[in-house]
Each structure stands twice: as structure tokens, then as C-alpha cells.
Amino acid sequence: MTLTMGAHTAKGTRTSAAARAVDVWKVYGSGEAQVAALRGVSVELARGGFTAIMGPSGSGKSTLMHCLAGLDSVTGGDVYVGDTLITGLSDHGLTRLRRDQVGFVFQQFNLLATLTAEENILLPLSIAGRKPDRQWFDAVIDTVGLRDRLGHRPSQLSGGQQQRVACARALISRPEVVFADEPTGNLDSRSGAEVLGFLRNSVRGFGQTIAMVTHDPTAASYADRVIFLADGQIVSELTAPTAEDVLDTMKSLDTLTAVA
Numbered sequence: 001m002t003l004t005m006g007a008h009t010a011k012g013t014r015t016s017a018a019a020r021a022v023d024v025w026k027v028y029g030s031g032e033a034q035v036a037a038l039r040g041v042s043v044e045l046a047r048g049g050f051t052a053i054m055g056p057s058g059s060g061k062s063t064l065m066h067c068l069a070g071l072d073s074v075t076g077g078d079v080y081v082g083d084t085l086i087t088g089l090s091d092h093g094l095t096r097l098r099r100d101q102v103g104f105v106f107q108q109f110n111l112l113a114t115l116t117a118e119e120n121i122l123l124p125l126s127i128a129g130r131k132p133d134r135q136w137f138d139a140v141i142d143t144v145g146l147r148d149r150l151g152h153r154p155s156q157l158s159g160g161q162q163q164r165v166a167c168a169r170a171l172i173s174r175p176e177v178v179f180a181d182e183p184t185g186n187l188d189s190r191s192g193a194e195v196l197g198f199l200r201n202s203v204r205g206f207g208q209t210i211a212m213v214t215h216d217p218t219a220a221s222y223a224d225r226v227i228f229l230a231d232g233q234i235v236s237e238l239t240a241p242t243a244e245d246v247l248d249t250m251k252s253l254d255t256l257t258a259v260a
């Protein structure tokens with residue numbers, strides 16, 4: 001994939017991270033019911049990088065993604081998306097940020113049942129009142145291999161195809177970062193591999209920045225980098241890992257937690 005789009009060339013010349021958390025704390029509830037979901041997390045998502053976020057259930061993975069994406073407020077610390085400090089943005093500013101700068105892929109696909117695949121993909125642009133760039137639309141559609149399914153509704157598509165529609169929807173506005181929370185959690189391994197391959201291609205081919213939460217070492221091995229959370233803190237990190245590397249790290253962290 002050698003396609004280079006104008007906006008990406010411009011983005012590629014900037015050196016700052018696509019998203020950045022600086023000593024982020026997130027505390028839910030108050031008094032006895034208080035839960036510190038994030039306890040001083042600092043992380044940078046390099047532009048054009050594919051980062052996997054792993055860790056036990058309840059370790060703060062989804063919370064970290066939501067805070068990085070401006071879907072949830074932080075209790076302390078700073079979050080930047082691109083060059084924008086988003087902690088402190090008004091509601092209106094946050095709405096615009098979520099619409100223009102971030103894309104989401106969820107485990108449950110979250111497609112609108114009454115819309116066709118094409119309408120679902122174009123929905124973020126329709127909401128923003130923006131016209132699709134046909135060349136970009138074509139590039140995205142061909143990468144996800146949905147050309148002959150554009151007129152189908154979600155119920156007429158397989159799980160893997162539905163998730164590829166969701167990926168195309170996340171990419172269509174060329175966001176600064178795509179966040180994916182267990183995107184392969186509901187897919188069989190073959191469809192999962194297709195979706196992961198597509199996510200990786202959008203990083204390699206389009207320079208898209210992606211952060212993905214997963215429990216699956218094989219899924220994590222598609223990423224350039226894996227960060228491990230435990231108890232609301234980053235406890236380990238791997239670069240260009242194999243699935244075995246990821247599994248070994250998970251085991252060693254289990255042992256550490258068992259000792260503690």
C-alpha cells in the first residue's frame with residue numbers, strides 16, 4: 001500500500017505524539033465506594049504507530065482509552081490529542097474533538113441496523129455535514145474489501161464484515177487516532193485475523209495511529225508496541241513483540257501480582 005493522502009503527509013511532518021497522557025489519574029465514585037481506575041499513567045501514542053493495551057480485567061484499559069479519547073474526564077493529569085490539550089476543553093470543544101479527531105471501533109460493532117454498510121461508513125461525515133473525499137472512500141473500501149457489500153444492512157453481513165464496516169467508519173474522517181476496544185472479541189479467529197490485518201495495513205499504508213485493547217496475545221502481536229496495565233498503572237512494555245513474548249510477559253505479571 002503506497003497511497004499517500006495530503007492530510008497525512010502534513011500530519012507526518014509533525015513530530016509530536018498523536019495522543020499523550022501525562023500523569024493521568026481517574027477516580028470513580030467517592031468515600032467508601034471510591035475506585036482509582038488509573039493511578040498516574042503517562043504514555044505517548046507515537047504518530048503512525050499501532051499500540052496494543054493489555055492487562056487483567058479491571059486494570060483500567062477501557063478507562064485509559066476513554067480518557068485519551070475525550071470520552072471520559074480525568075481526575076488529575078493532562079491528556080493531549082495531537083497538539084491539543086483536551087483536559088480543559090469545553091463540552092462543545094470535546095464534541096468536536098470526538099467527531100473530527102478520533103475514531104472508535106467497539107467489540108459489539110455498534111452499527112445502525114437500518115442503514116446500509118455505505119451509510120454506516122459515511123455517518124460520521126454526514127453528522128459533521130462534510131462531504132466524503134471519494135478517493136479516500138475508495139481507498140478505505142478497497143482496503144477493507146467491502147466493495148460488493150456496500151448496499152447490505154448489518155443483518156445481512158457476517159460478524160467479520162460488520163467489524164470491517166466499523167473499521168472503515170472509524171477511518172473515514174481520517175482521525176488523529178483510532179481507538180479499538182477488543183475489536184476481535186466477538187469474532188472467530190479467521191475474521192479476527194482479517195480485521196487485525198486491516199488495522200495493521202491502515203497503520204502501514206495510511207500512517208493511521210491506532211490504540212487497541214485486547215486480551216489476545218496473537219492480536220497484540222499485530223501491534224508495534226504493547227503496554228501492560230495492572231491496577232491502574234503501566235507495569236511493562238514490549239516493542240515489536242511476538243505472541244510468545246506477549247504470553248510470557250502476561251505470565252510473569254500474573255506471578256508478580258500473585259506474590260503481591
Ligand SMILES: Nc1ncnc2c1ncn2[C@@H]1O[C@H](COP(=O)(O)OP(=O)(O)OP(=O)(O)O)[C@@H](O)[C@H]1O
Pocket residue numbers: 028029035036037055056057058059060061062063064
Ligand atoms: N463508570 C464507572 N464507575 C465506577 N467504577 C468504574 C466505572 N468504570 C470503570 N470502573 C472501575 O474502574 C476499574 C477499571 O475499569 P476498566 O473498565 O477500565 O477495566 P478494563 O481493564 O477495561 O477491564 P475489562 O478487561 O474487564 O474490560 C474497574 O475496577 C472498574 O470497576
Ligand SMILES: [Mg+2]
Pocket residue numbers: 061062063
Ligand atoms: Mg474494558
